[in-house]
Amino acid sequence: xxxxxxxxxxxxxxxxxxxxxxxxxxxxxxxxxxxxxxxxxxxxxxxxxxxxxxxxxxxxxxxxxxxxxxxxxxxxxxxxxxxxxxxxxxxxxxxxxxxxxxxxxxxxxxxxxxxxxxxxxxxxxxxxxxxxxxxxxxxxxxxxxxxxxxxxxxxxxxxxxxxx
Amino acid sequence: xxxxxxxxxxxxxxxxxxxxxxxxxxxxxxxxxxxxxxxxxxxxxxxxxxxxxxxxxxxxxxxxxxxxxxxxxxxxxxxxxxxxxxxxxxxxxxxxxxxxxxxxxxxxxxxxxxxxxxxxxxxxxxxxxxxxxxxxxxxxxxxxxxxxxxxxxxxxxxxxxxxxxxxxxxxxxxxxxxxxxxxxxxxxxxxxxxxxxxxxxxxxxxxxxxxxxxxxxxxxxxxxxxxxxxxxxxxxxxxxxxxxxxxxxxxxxxxxxxxxxxxxxxxxxxxxxx
Numbered sequence: 001x002x003x004x005x006x007x008x009x010x011x012x013x014x015x016x017x018x019x020x021x022x023x024x025x026x027x028x029x030x031x032x033x034x035x036x037x038x039x040x041x042x043x044x045x046x047x048x049x050x051x052x053x054x055x056x057x058x059x060x061x062x063x064x065x066x067x068x069x070x071x072x073x074x075x076x077x078x079x080x081x082x083x084x085x086x087x088x089x090x091x092x093x094x095x096x097x098x099x100x101x102x103x104x105x106x107x108x109x110x111x112x113x114x115x116x117x118x119x120x121x122x123x124x125x126x127x128x129x130x131x132x133x134x135x136x137x138x139x140x141x142x143x144x145x146x147x148x149x150x151x152x153x154x155x156x157x158x159x160x161x162x163x164x
Numbered sequence: 165x166x167x168x169x170x171x172x173x174x175x176x177x178x179x180x181x182x183x184x185x186x187x188x189x190x191x192x193x194x195x196x197x198x199x200x201x202x203x204x205x206x207x208x209x210x211x212x213x214x215x216x217x218x219x220x221x222x223x224x225x226x227x228x229x230x231x232x233x234x235x236x237x238x239x240x241x242x243x244x245x246x247x248x249x250x251x252x253x254x255x256x257x258x259x260x261x262x263x264x265x266x267x268x269x270x271x272x273x274x275x276x277x278x279x280x281x282x283x284x285x286x287x288x289x290x291x292x293x294x295x296x297x298x299x300x301x302x303x304x305x306x307x308x309x310x311x312x313x314x315x316x317x318x319x320x321x322x323x324x325x326x327x328x329x330x331x332x333x334x335x336x337x338x339x340x341x342x343x344x345x346x347x348x349x350x351x352x353x354x355x356x357x358x359x360x361x362x363x364x365x366x367x368x369x370x371x372x373x374x375x376x377x378x379x380x381x382x383x384x385x386x387x388x389x390x391x392x393x394x395x396x397x398x399x400x401x402x403x404x405x406x407x408x409x410x411x412x413x414x415x416x417x418x419x420x421x422x423x424x425x426x427x428x429x430x431x432x433x434x435x436x437x438x
Contacts, residue, residue: 009176017177024181035188039195050202057210067308068429070326072300075309092304092314100315101433103308122311 244337302429
């Protein structure tokens with residue numbers, strides 16, 4: 001009787017592999033779990049960062065579209081008090097009722113309750129909460145026509161310059 | 165048993181281990197790159213829009229037409245348009261006041277040109293309280309301050325402008341309706357005056373005065389004529405940009421004291437991208 005065998009892993013090799021895999025899984029389990037939780041944490045932070053980025057882009061768009069005053073400067077006023085910032089500006093906006101372009105007053109609020117953007121127009125007032133997470137905001141004028149907004153929360157600090 | 169064909173080493177456990185490590189690194193790397201790309205994409209879009217707007221803003225200075233397909237440009241001469249700064253002046257105490265003689269002119273212009281005489285009072289109220297007008301403040305801004313919808317504002321754009329007082333009404337470049345409203349003439353008299361100004365029959369203020377004296381006996385136009393010029397020298401122009409027939413930008417430029425064209429006020433409703 002021929003004793004020809006195909007080359008393969010031996011039983012011992014397989015058993016050692018399984019044992020090694022078991023050990024590896026046990027060892028890496030805590031690491032993987034941590035990594036998953038860290039990933040979720042990072043994901044949340046990134047989502048919040050993205051939320052803040054999106055808010056700042058929207059604010060930038062508002063500032064870019066702000067109408068001007070007779071002195072040629074943009075119609076923007078800002079108030080800062082104890083980590084709270086308010087920005088008032090005038091711009092053209094599309095009315096949700098008539099779909100007409102007309103002047104609106106946009107008010108941005110950055111404070112303990114989060115970030116809100118309100119629109120006041122002849123047709124009514126609208127308020128939208130863009131972020132409900134606590135944020136500390138500081139605003140400063142860094143040049144004649146440049147302002148700097150710094151947003152801080154427990155995980156990160158984000159700042160952006162806006163040209164007036 | 166042929167042991168010679170067997171490979172040495174624990175291949176399976178090594179392969180499993182490598183696979184595990186590579187998977188973890190790849191998963192974390194992918195998540196990081198995806199978030200990073202999302203963040204960059206937003207900033208990149210706004211930078212692209214700004215760059216495109218800057219390209220369009222250069223067109224009036226180069227006196228060139230847009231090369232982008234589907235984008236067309238229209239030049240508008242504004243030196244012959246009434247300047248709303250003529251309405252106000254400052255007294256000896258540096259306080260604003262409205263020049264009464266100018267009010268009927270604005271009312272007539274708004275009636276004849278834009279069919280919006282009801283805007284006269286809000287305009288006067290605003291100008292009474294506003295500071296001096298400087299370059300960088302356009303008529304669209306002004307109408308926004310009055311809470312006038314842009315649809316209405318577009319109708320007023322060819323009739324009025326707002327700039328410092330030094331930008332006079334150039335009679336040689338004024339439309340018949342502007343002449344009719346400014347000098348309170350009939351449509352045919354304004355047409356005649358417009359023709360005389362265009363062909364040089366009326367070359368100066370004295371000739372305008374004598375023309376007006378025929379139609380308004382005893383009325384003194386010397387004060388009104390101080391706000392006018394007959395130079396036919398362009399000092400204010402605009403470019404209207406359209407994409408597939410839809411207006412998306414209004415670029416307003418003025419000639420400064422040094423004789424250079426500068427940006428007054430540019431409006432973009434939206435920006436077509438390449």
